[in-house]
Amino acid sequence: MLSKQRARYAYFLILPALALITLLKLVPTVEAVLVSMQQQSMMRPNPEAFVGFAHYARALFEEEIFWGSLRRSAVWTLGSVAGSYIVGLSLALLLDREIRGRTAFRALLLVPWVIPDVATALLWKWLYGDQVGIINFLLVKFGLVTKPILFLADPALAMASVILVQVWKLYPVMFVVLLAALQNVPRELHEAAEIDGAGAWQRFRFVTFPFIRPTSVIITLLGAIWTFQNFDLVYLLTGGGPADATEVLPTLVFKKGFWALEIGYATAIGMLMLLCLVALSVAYLYAYRVAGQDKEGAAR
């Protein structure tokens, strides 16, 4: 077939996809930029009035809530990613051996990842409950605490409690990717190191870890990108409370936009959030390319 004719076909074939992406992704993105510079507030008339960078200035210089939420977003992201990396890596190391039922164990350990967010959140609320929750029941029964711990209602504990849920949800991805990366570690090197008298930690640090480092960087950045923009879990578990203790950027954007109906201001905060995500994404793409080059270099 003539290549020109084929090319014309191609445009027909991508047309529906292109139309949908344009209407529901591209137009909204442009609109987000515009809206973030418009009045767009229930409190004031004339929603389309141009206000320039006023919303950005308000978020950055006038109100504490943006910086507070950014800080909590950082804690939430770092805590979740570090926790799930450690859990995922430990499990990968544990399962990195030739045993019967390996595939079954791998499948079982992946399950938390596929549970719908709403089920995850409700189920952990049930576990965390102060009157009838199983965790508090066991803690009291074994005499570890005298009165129930308010996991989600105590401002000092709420962040740690929601992070634990995200770790439970995120570790499977880390685990399965690291397990695959561990296949690249040559067994002979391990044996040689063992003969040379290297301990378990030294073998991990100097033999295993260098082989899984590029993968670790990539997967932790990816985990950070996912966690940073996660809305569902925090919203469903605490709604950003108590007393803003778990108010992260996504819940802040949602509340400003759909509760306070300050759409312009909410979008401006969303755009600032996007900037942070772009930085993470650039780091991710860079790590991805470096890892690719390493692989090519090793192959040569």
Next chain:
Amino acid sequence: MTGSAAASQEIRDTARPVDFRRPLAAAAVYFVLMSVVAFILFPIFWMVSSSFKPQTELFARDITMLPVEWTLESYRSVWQGTAFPTYFWNSFKVAALSTLCSVVISMYAAYAIARIRFAGRYAFGMLLLITQMLPHILLVIPLFLVMQRLKLLNTHTALILAYTAVSLPFTVWLLRGFFEAIPEELEDAAAIDGASLLTIFHRIILPLAGPGLAAVAMFSFIRAWNEFLFALVFLQSRVFFTLPIGLASFQEEFTFRWDLIMAGASIITVPVLFFFLLMQRFIVQGLLGGAVKG
């Protein structure tokens, strides 16, 4: 797929063998693994176990691990005494229709990118990649305004459109990989016989890409089935609620009715778990392909 066979072969070759001459060591490894799995999966066990308990046992002073008296009462109450069935069918409808749309739309687009050289091919690929990075919490505000203008707020159409658009980048990317794996010679032979591009696609490529289409369909379905934020923003009437927001609203509507909530949470999880176990291998590969190449 041949890749998976090779991968599992590789696993067998390089993984450290457990020394079965020392049965105690092997037993220790199994013991540790099983304890860890039990610990990690406990929350899911607890959800299911709670859903089979009668209300009196659920809130009894002394908590029981397994129901002393097994009952389907909470499932019956949630299905007959609440709007749960409405939410369930709404979710099913929205997920099924958006899956259909995204499979059909993405298979043509993916084929074009995989096989045809055209100006803008690269740009189209980049557009898909970049728009995938937009956080939903930012996207949902202007999308709300777009839907308002199109008079689609509080309709399932809004959700179906949004879910299709959101899953497109991923489905196109995944299907493209499947199409590229099919040998091009098959198409050349048909082209020489005078078959048109679309005939070739429908008669030769699609039948061969069956597993790929199934994988893409399940990904789209699960994604739509689980989606929370867009549904929360677009839908206002209870009769249109999907499962995630319907179930979340149980918290206010039926405070302390954990029997209903756990039964509902178990039901929403079942289809997802079923698809996952069915597609486990593809999902793992998709993850590995996405995060680390090779």
